[in-house]
Amino acid sequence: MADQIQPDIYSLPTSPPNFDRVGTFYVAFCATWTFLLILGMVFLITNRSNPILKVRGIGLSLTAIAFLHVYWILAQITYPIGLTMPIIAAYTVQYFFMGIWFPLGVAMFHASNTRFLYVAKLQKRYTESSDFQRKPGCNGASTSWLCRLRNLDYPTRILIYIGLGIIVQILLTVGMWLACSKYHPAFGIAGTGLPNAPLDVQIVELGRGWEWWPTALWQAIWTWIIAPIMIWKAWGIRDTLGWRFQTIGCCLSNLHATPLWLISMYVPAFEPVNKYFSSSEWIHLSVMMFEIFAVFVPCWLVVRHRSLRKRAAESNARWDTASQTTLRTSTTVQWKSASHMEKGLALELLDPEMGDRLFTMNALDHVLTENPGPLQEFSALRDFSGENIAFLTRVASWKSSWPSATDEDQIRDVFTRALVIYTSFISPRDAEFPLNLSSQDLKRLESIFESPARILCGEARLDPATPFAVDADGSAKEQGRSGDDWIELSEVAGRIQYAGEISDAFDATVFDSAQKHIKYLVLTNTWPKFVTEIQERRRSSESGRSDRTAGSHSSLASRISNFIHSIF
Incomplete structure (x- = not known):
C-alpha cells in the first residue's frame, strides 16, 4: 500500500x-x-x-x-x-x-x-466477637502456586497483578504498532497504511x-x-x-x-x-x-x-490535673451512675458543654478501663487505627493476669501471651498493621521477642492474628499466611507454650514504654475525633428534639442509648 x-x-x-x-x-x-x-x-x-x-x-x-x-x-x-x-x-x-x-x-x-x-x-x-473462627486456608509452602500467590501480602499480590497486566498491554501495543504500516510504510499488514487523502x-x-x-x-x-x-x-x-x-x-x-x-x-x-x-x-x-x-x-x-494534635495536647496539659480530681471525687454522680451510663460512656462525655475538657489522658483511661467497645469500633471502622485500642486492651489484660508467685511454667505462659501480642501488633514481619513505635522501643522489643517469634512463626510473614498453628498432639507448627485467616489471640496462647530461652529483660513492664507511647498517640489522634464527633451529633440530636412537641416521655438513659446506637 x-x-x-x-x-x-x-x-x-x-x-x-x-x-x-x-x-x-x-x-x-x-x-x-x-x-x-x-x-x-x-x-x-x-x-x-x-x-x-x-x-x-x-x-x-x-x-x-x-x-x-x-x-x-x-x-x-x-x-x-x-x-x-x-x-x-x-x-x-x-x-x-x-x-x-x-x-x-x-x-x-x-x-x-x-x-x-x-x-x-x-x-x-478488631470489632469481631471473640468467637469469630479462623476460615480454612492453604499452606503456601507445600501446595500449589495459586495458594502461594494467595499467601503473599496484599501489596506484593497487587504488584504481581499489575506486572502481568502490563506485560499483556505491552505485547498488544507493540504488536499492533508493528502490524500498522501507517507508522512505518516499509513493513506492516497490507491495507493498514494512511489513506490517499x-x-x-x-x-x-x-x-x-x-x-x-x-x-x-x-x-x-x-x-x-x-x-x-x-x-x-x-x-x-x-x-x-x-x-x-x-x-x-x-x-x-x-x-x-x-x-x-x-x-x-x-x-x-x-x-x-x-x-x-x-x-x-x-x-x-x-x-x-x-x-x-x-x-x-x-x-x-x-x-x-497537626492542629488537632496540638489542640489535644494543650487541652490535656491544661485540664488533666483538674479532671483527675473531678473524676475521682465524683465518680458516683458523673462516671459511675448507672442511670447515666451506656456502653461505658458517661453523660458528661456526650455533653457539648464540656468542650475540650474531655481531651485528657484521665478521661481516655476511664473509657479504656470501663468499656472500650465504642472507642474500639470507632478506631477500627472510622479511624482505621483499631490496632492501637486492641493493643492497649490486650496489654492491660495481660498485665492484670501476671501471676503473683511465678514458677517456670507460669513465666513461660505469660511470655507466650506476650509473644502473641508482639507478633500481632508490633513485629514488622508478622503484624498486618504494625504499631507506630519509636525505633528505640521497637529495637528493645525485637531484642526480647524476635528470636522466639522466628522459632514459632518461621521466616515468612504470617497472618498477624494466626502466628501459630497446632497439630493434633498440641505441638506448634509453621503455618502459611492467608488474608482470610483469623483466630482469637487468647485461644491461641492457651493451646501452646513457648519452650525456648527467655530474655532476662522480660518482665511485667516489658510493654510499658510502648503502651505509654501508643496511648499518647490515641489521645492526640483518635480520642479527640471520637469525643468531638459524639458531641457534635449530640448537639444535633438535641437541636432536633427541641423542635418536636413535648409528647415524648422516654428516659434520659434510653435517649442516650438510642443516640449511641445511631452512631455505631
Whole structure:
C-alpha cells in the first residue's frame, strides 16, 4: 500500500517552537503545576510516618502520580514544541505513552485506591466477637502456586497483578504498532497504511484507528467498570482520614475522560477546540484531579491533623490535673451512675458543654478501663487505627493476669501471651498493621521477642492474628499466611507454650514504654475525633428534639442509648 500513501507526510519538515500566548501559557502552567506537585510530594514523603499517610501506603500512589505526571507534561508541551519533532515520530511517542506508560500509571493508581477497601476490611476484624473462627486456608509452602500467590501480602499480590497486566498491554501495543504500516510504510499488514487523502486528513488519521482500540477499551474498563465498583464499595465507609473522599473523588473525576477523548477525535465540531486543546487533554484533566485528591488533599489533612494534635495536647496539659480530681471525687454522680451510663460512656462525655475538657489522658483511661467497645469500633471502622485500642486492651489484660508467685511454667505462659501480642501488633514481619513505635522501643522489643517469634512463626510473614498453628498432639507448627485467616489471640496462647530461652529483660513492664507511647498517640489522634464527633451529633440530636412537641416521655438513659446506637 506504499504507493497509495502520500510520501510528503513522512518527509514533512519540522517547525520552530510555537511560543505565542497559548504556547507561553502552557509552558508557564506546566512549570508552575509541576513545581507545586513536587513540593506536595516532598511534604508527604517527609511526613510519611503520620498516621493519616502511614495507613495509606503512599509509596504506590506517589509512584503512580509520578508516572501519570510525566505523560501530563508531555501533553502540555505538545502545543508549543510538538511540531519541532517529525510528525510520525511525535505520533509514535504519543501512541506508546498512551498504550503503555499511561495504563501502567493508572493501574498503579487504582491499585493504591483498592488498598482503602482492603484496609477497611481488615480493620473490621478488631470489632469481631471473640468467637469469630479462623476460615480454612492453604499452606503456601507445600501446595500449589495459586495458594502461594494467595499467601503473599496484599501489596506484593497487587504488584504481581499489575506486572502481568502490563506485560499483556505491552505485547498488544507493540504488536499492533508493528502490524500498522501507517507508522512505518516499509513493513506492516497490507491495507493498514494512511489513506490517499489530503495532508490534513492523513494527520488526523494518525491519531485514530484500530490500533488505538486496546487503549480505549482499557480506559473504558477502568473508568466505567472498575471506578463505579470502587465508588459503590467505598460509599458506605465513613472514615475520618479523608481516604474515602479521595477514592470517590478520583473515580468520579475520571468518568468524563474516555467519552470526551473519543468524541473530540471523531466529532468534527471539536476541530476548533482541538487546535488549542488536544483530544488527550480531556484525559489529562483526570490526571490533574488525581494529583489534587492524592497529593494536595492529603497535605491539607496532615496540616489539619497537626492542629488537632496540638489542640489535644494543650487541652490535656491544661485540664488533666483538674479532671483527675473531678473524676475521682465524683465518680458516683458523673462516671459511675448507672442511670447515666451506656456502653461505658458517661453523660458528661456526650455533653457539648464540656468542650475540650474531655481531651485528657484521665478521661481516655476511664473509657479504656470501663468499656472500650465504642472507642474500639470507632478506631477500627472510622479511624482505621483499631490496632492501637486492641493493643492497649490486650496489654492491660495481660498485665492484670501476671501471676503473683511465678514458677517456670507460669513465666513461660505469660511470655507466650506476650509473644502473641508482639507478633500481632508490633513485629514488622508478622503484624498486618504494625504499631507506630519509636525505633528505640521497637529495637528493645525485637531484642526480647524476635528470636522466639522466628522459632514459632518461621521466616515468612504470617497472618498477624494466626502466628501459630497446632497439630493434633498440641505441638506448634509453621503455618502459611492467608488474608482470610483469623483466630482469637487468647485461644491461641492457651493451646501452646513457648519452650525456648527467655530474655532476662522480660518482665511485667516489658510493654510499658510502648503502651505509654501508643496511648499518647490515641489521645492526640483518635480520642479527640471520637469525643468531638459524639458531641457534635449530640448537639444535633438535641437541636432536633427541641423542635418536636413535648409528647415524648422516654428516659434520659434510653435517649442516650438510642443516640449511641445511631452512631455505631
